[in-house]
Amino acid sequence: MVRYLPLLLVLAVIVWALVECLQTPSTEVRALPKLVWVAVIVLLPILGAVAWFVAGRPTGHPGGGGSGRTLSRPMGPDDDPDFLRRL
Template identity: 50%
Template sequence: MLRILPPLLVLALWIWAFIDCLTTPEQEARHLPKVAWVIIVLLFPLVGSIAWLVAGRQRAARTAGGPSGARGGRPTAPDDDPEFLASLDKETPHKDARHHEDMLKRWEADLRRREEELRGRDEPEDGPRR
């Protein structure tokens, strides 16, 4: 059992480093191009994995407003981002508001028409009874 543990740990480290290397954006790879890191990790499982973890990837925590819009390395929801919410007001011109009002009026008219059709189907052929 104890003989199997070290190779399993090396295999787990190798797989994790390989996947991490593949999913890391090109601009976050340090010292070498990303392709070179992938080859190093593949050819030298233990040494390449350790080298990738130590020197290959930037590990600085991102702050809000960073390149990926992340806070502490985690994505920020749009409704939690004040810059995004402020940009919504800037992007919505007044003509869009008129367009939405016109669309709402068309929907209401269509709804009224459908309701009248349904009422007409429910009434008997010879007219409403009193």
């Protein structure tokens, strides 16, 4: 069982890179078009996955997760500077 662990880890990184590449909007992909990144990850699995994480992934990944986009959440009145100025 232990001898299969490196293979499973490599496979997990490749799948992670491929899924993240497919979910990333085309406008946020760096260096190459999205379709080319998918081909690189599939045809050169280990090298392609590493290249995606280094050069193709959008910037702004805090801690390696998320998509780098900021979601606008509703603010409470005490977090809104305009509201506090009006008091």
